[in-house]
Amino acid sequence: MHIIENGNVAAALGVKLCHVNVIAAYPITPQTPLTEKLSEYVESGEMKAEYIPVESEHSALAVCIAASSAGARSFTATSANGLLYMHEQVQWAAGARLPIVMCVVNRAVGAPWNVWNDQQDSISQRDTGWIQIYCSDHQQIIDSVIKAYWLAEKVSIPIMVCYDGYILSHTYMPFDVPNQEQVDAFLPPFKPDYALNTEEPANLNTVTLPDVRMNVRGELAHGYMEIRYLLHEEMRTALVVALECEKQFAEIFGRGSNPYIEPYLCDDAEHIAVGLGSLTYQMRVSVDALRKEGIKVGVIGVRFYRPFPDAAIANALKGKKGVIVFEKALSYGYEGALASDLKSALYEHLAGTGDLPMVQNFILGIGGRDIRTEDLTQTLRAATKDRISQEPVWIGLKL
Amino acid sequence: MNKEFIEIRWHGRGGQGAITAAKIVAGAAFVSGYPGVVMAPSFGTERRGAPVMTSLKISKRKIYDLSPIETPDIIVVLDHLLLAEADVTHGLKPGGIIVLNTPKDFESYNFKDYRFATADVTAISVEAGLPHGMVNTGIIGSLERAINLVGMDILIKGIEEEFRTRKPEKNSLAAKIAFERTVAGG
Amino acid sequence: MGTRNYRRKTSHSEHGPGDGGRTGSWRVERPVLDKSLCIPCKRNTEACFICWLFCPDVVISRTIPPKIDLEYCKGCGICAEECPTKAITMVDEAQFSDEDKDKE
Numbered sequence: 143m144h145i146i147e148n149g150n151v152a153a154a155l156g157v158k159l160c161h162v163n164v165i166a167a168y169p170i171t172p173q174t175p176l177t178e179k180l181s182e183y184v185e186s187g188e189m190k191a192e193y194i195p196v197e198s199e200h201s202a203l204a205v206c207i208a209a210s211s212a213g214a215r216s217f218t219a220t221s222a223n224g225l226l227y228m229h230e231q232v233q234w235a236a237g238a239r240l241p242i243v244m245c246v247v248n249r250a251v252g253a254p255w256n257v258w259n260d261q262q263d264s265i266s267q268r269d270t271g272w273i274q275i276y277c278s279d280h281q282q283i284i285d286s287v288i289k290a291y292w293l294a295e296k297v298s299i300p301i302m303v304c305y306d307g308y309i310l311s312h313t314y315m316p317f318d319v320p321n322q323e324q325v326d327a328f329l330p331p332f333k334p335d336y337a338l339n340t341e342e343p344a345n346l347n348t349v350t351l352p353d354v355r356m357n358v359r360g361e362l363a364h365g366y367m368e369i370r371y372l373l374h375e376e377m378r379t380a381l382v383v384a385l386e387c388e389k390q391f392a393e394i395f396g397r398g399s400n401p402y403i404e405p406y407l408c409d410d411a412e413h414i415a416v417g418l419g420s421l422t423y424q425m426r427v428s429v430d431a432l433r434k435e436g437i438k439v440g441v442i443g444v445r446f447y448r449p450f451p452d453a454a455i456a457n458a459l460k461g462k463k464g465v466i467v468f469e470k471a472l473s474y475g476y477e478g479a480l481a482s483d484l485k486s487a488l489y490e491h492l493a494g495t496g497d498l499p500m501v502q503n504f505i506l507g508i509g510g511r512d513i514r515t516e517d518l519t520q521t522l523r524a525a526t527k528d529r530i531s532q533e534p535v536w537i538g539l540k541l
Numbered sequence: 542m543n544k545e546f547i548e549i550r551w552h553g554r555g556g557q558g559a560i561t562a563a564k565i566v567a568g569a570a571f572v573s574g575y576p577g578v579v580m581a582p583s584f585g586t587e588r589r590g591a592p593v594m595t596s597l598k599i600s601k602r603k604i605y606d607l608s609p610i611e612t613p614d615i616i617v618v619l620d621h622l623l624l625a626e627a628d629v630t631h632g633l634k635p636g637g638i639i640v641l642n643t644p645k646d647f648e649s650y651n652f653k654d655y656r657f658a659t660a661d662v663t664a665i666s667v668e669a670g671l672p673h674g675m676v677n678t679g680i681i682g683s684l685e686r687a688i689n690l691v692g693m694d695i696l697i698k699g700i701e702e703e704f705r706t707r708k709p710e711k712n713s714l715a716a717k718i719a720f721e722r723t724v725a726g727g
Numbered sequence: 728m729g730t731r732n733y734r735r736k737t738s739h740s741e742h743g744p745g746d747g748g749r750t751g752s753w754r755v756e757r758p759v760l761d762k763s764l765c766i767p768c769k770r771n772t773e774a775c776f777i778c779w780l781f782c783p784d785v786v787i788s789r790t791i792p793p794k795i796d797l798e799y800c801k802g803c804g805i806c807a808e809e810c811p812t813k814a815i816t817m818v819d820e821a822q823f824s825d826e827d828k829d830k831e
Contacts, residue, residue, distance in 0.1 A: 144571075146564065146567055146568050146571055146578060146580075171586075172584075253737075253738065254737070254738030255738075257585060257586065258584060258585065259584075308581075308584035308585075309581075309584075309607050310607075312581065312582055312584060313579060313580065313581040313582075313607055314564055314567060314578075314579070314580040314581070315578060315579045315580070315604070316571055316576070316578060420607055423605040423606070423607070424605060424606045424607060424608055426605045426606075427605055427606045510584065512608065512609060513608055514608060514611070515606055515608050554753075555753075556755075588753065588801070589753075589755055590752070590753035590754060590755050590801070590802070591750075591753045592752075592753075622752065626748070626749065626752055673821070674821075
């Protein structure tokens with residue numbers, strides 16, 4: 143059923159359809175309407191869940207960790223400084239292998255204070271062991287929340303579903319809301335291998351030694367390093383599991399193909415623009431304009447940022463003349479994180495082959511600075527002619 | 542006005558309901574053969590009374606560009622006092638249309654390169670039985686009079702659906718009266 | 728206020744009306760002072776001034792009587808809430824006619 147609503151409502155509907163048991167969240171612009179919508183669903187009885195209003199984001203994720211450990215399907219959402227506030231728990235949830243799904247409504251981080259969109263918040267959590275999926279429109283938001291629970295519970299790794307604050311969260315557009323029967327056919331109930339219970343009491347994530355140790359059953363129990371290795375290894379395997387997720391989703395809902403990247407006009411392109419989120423859809427307009435000028439350019443929206451789909455990306459960019467990475471975040475002191483990861487993937491797969499494209503990095507939209515389609519088009523046009531700089535170039539700066 | 546792709550910018554005050562009005566028009570456009578609709582409120586800190594903007598893009602194809610409208614086809618102004626406070630005609634295409642809620646006569650305005658449509662939506666809304674200041678449904682009638690986009694039937698349906706628990710008939714009546722009384726030209 | 732270099736590298740703002748434009752037009756209610764209840768007015772001394780202290784926008788002057796700058800006052804009502812003698816009341820802005828407003 144098609145409705146016209148904003149991105150936050152799309153996310154809330156996804157959470158409702160997944161029969162989430164526990165929601166713990168603290169409001170922060172631009173996520174607030176999402177949690178408010180969920181509280182309305184719980185209050186009206188439309189959703190049978192425990193909604194726990196907490197006093198901080200750190201507690202929000204702590205509650206989800208506890209709930210998930212007890213076998214409850216759990217959800218939280220946040221943005222910017224809220225995400226940063228829960229950072230300790232973000233690391234914890236991944237190491238604890240809990241299939242929590244969290245929506246990150248992308249917003250710039252302080253200082254200085256700023257409520258508008260960029261992606262520094264989720265990008266800064268890149269290395270935590272959470273799976274990260276980026277959405278480009280409302281259909282992807284609702285679909286990704288549903289897919290996220292399927293995937294998270296299959297691989298026991300928490301997932302951040304990220305979407306641009308304001309640009310997607312507060313903007314209204316049409317999207318299809320799957321019906322409950324379809325979602326129930328796709329997503330089975332949450333059945334963890336172990337959930338806290340009084341019959342089998344246990345100590346979870348207590349001090350874990352550098353070395354392996356003998357446990358009470360006489361078995362060799364993993365040391366810290368093994369536990370952490372398995373998180374990484376199973377994140378890499380999740381790339382394959384995601385294919386199965388996408389396949390099953392497509393069978394039931396009739397949409398979906400490539401879980402890792404969303405390419406547009408890339409087959410015969412000589413240059414490819416790359417980005418995360420709604421920006422990549424805006425770039426399609428620039429690509430269309432440049433194609434009319436005879437410039438062979440395409441765009442790839444990266445959907446899975448972590449685990450990084452290095453093979454898929456290298457394969458899509460193989461033999462191209464140039465790759466132009468646009469980012470709304472960066473690793474301060476060096477360059478855009480996506481550009482770095484992408485270059486590393488290209489090097490791994492294509493170094494020495496002659497198929498290695500030149501990469502350029504552009505930083506834009508920081509703190510919600512407007513991104514004019516005309517500026518994108520101009521930058522893309524210039525970048526296809528010449529490498530503008532080895533350093534990241536900031537677009538739209540007004541020094 | 543190119544009926545394949547239309548950009549409408551709404552100027553109102555926080556709490557006046559510009560977003561709801563734009564949403565109703567978006568919904569009406571969607572069911573009238575415009576699969577691409579995108580409606581974005583002004584992003585940022587909000588408070589009652591402060592000038593706000595909402596942008597509405599309507600297209601015969603899916604809209605991928607969510608960036609702010611730069612050259613609107615139509616401007617809708619929910620409160621004539623905003624003309625003094627915000628540059629409401631900024632970027633308006635030559636020959637573009639301004640839809641204005643004002644107690645002043647059509648003749649007292651002179652927007653040189655633009656067409657315009659005026660109505661005292663504030664008074665009309667009160668006449669329709671709504672509280673003073675609730676102009677967001679009436680203004681939809683003025684807009685439709687000015688651009689003749691989807692037909693009043695669909696808009697009335699959309700208004701009564703959106704306001705089904707809040708005086709639906711009075712709200713749709715405001716739109717109907719505004720549609721009749723809006724003076725357009727220029 | 729910091730050196731020019733500091734103010735350039737950091738996001739540093741100072742109090743004063745005007746940063747948000749003519750915010751007086753945002754008002755839905757305006758504060759009206761009853762001097763017969765106002766402590767500094769009645770005693771003709773510099774006393775109280777809690778309205779000045781609490782105004783988040785610094786648009787009330789520390790004078791006898793306190794003067795509210797209606798060009799910028801947003802009508803938040805904090806002064807009325809905090810005034811210990813309830814000398815300030817919030818009055819519907821619509822009661823003040825458009826002509827009055829145009830004159831301001």
